[in-house]
Amino acid sequence: MRGRDIKRYGYNWANLWIINTHNGIKGKLPRIDVNEYPAIKAHLDQYWDTISKRADKGDTPYNLRNCAYMEDFSKQQIIWIELSDEPKFALVENITSLNTIFFMTGEHILHVLGLLNSKLITWYFHHCIGTTSGVGTNRWLKYTIEQIPMVTANRELELMVSSISKHYKIDVNIAIDNFVCKLYTLTEKEKHFIINQ
Structure with missing residues (x-):
């Protein structure tokens, strides 16, 4: 939005979307495994040099860092x-x-x-x-x-x-x-x- x-x-609604490859929520929600989304992985792989060096990455360079209020977005x-x-x-x-x-x-x-x-x-x-x-x-x-x-x-x-x-x-x-x-x-x-x- x-x-x-x-x-x-x-x-x-402008029909715009965010790819949320979140890092999961401990004990509640597993992290997104980008291998299950080959088109998204292929897109992100184009930027591997950038995403692999990010300081704010999650468990993998494909994942976003932990977000304490991730569940609030669904409320x-x-x-x-x-x-x-x-x-x-x-x-x-x-x-x-x-x-x-x-x-x-x-x-x-x-x-x-x-x-x-x-x-x-x-x-x-x-x-x-x-x-x-x-x-x-x-x-x-x-x-x-x-x-x-x-x-x-x-x-x-x-x-x-x-x-x-x-x-x-x-x-x-x-x-x-x-x-x-x-x-x-x-x-x-x-x-x-x-x-x-």
């Missing part, structure tokens, strides 16, 4: 890009991201996704904790995202987000913005200010 493919609540996760003028948090599963894309996993992922894409959290990020690139875009860095105060997980919000993640609808998005303001106990005046920016 590339950063340019990520949209608010979703992504545009449902929120991904986002670092530089963006607006929040672009998307829900994915079984996807590996490239470049300056961040991801998180955990419980109540739909609840968190709804909060992160809401106008209220966007306002809070812009005015309280965010940093900019210096050219008009925000830097949605993991350590700043972690500073966002989260309200207790709410099943109703999760259902709305589940609906919008499958088929983006502007009216559902507006409902989520209103609901998030309610969860944070904003007054009507405060809610009006946030929603109508």
Whole structure:
């Protein structure tokens, strides 16, 4: 997944793939034996001088080094890009991201996704904790995202987000913005200010 493919609540799949010749997970998953994939081995053999000298190789030059969070790539996760003028948090599963894309996993992922894409959290990020690139875009860095105060997980919000993640609808998005303001106990005046920016 590339950063340019990520949209608010979703992504545009570019049909690009990564060959993940991982080193395995001790006691859970064996390392990839490249001999079982002759076309991939033939492709990598063209670069033998480079891959054989890599400092970050796994058990063999064909394998990637150990990755402590390898299993997280198969979980449902929120991904986002670092530089963006607006929040672009998307829900994915079984996807590996490239470049300056961040991801998180955990419980109540739909609840968190709804909060992160809401106008209220966007306002809070812009005015309280965010940093900019210096050219008009925000830097949605993991350590700043972690500073966002989260309200207790709410099943109703999760259902709305589940609906919008499958088929983006502007009216559902507006409902989520209103609901998030309610969860944070904003007054009507405060809610009006946030929603109508």
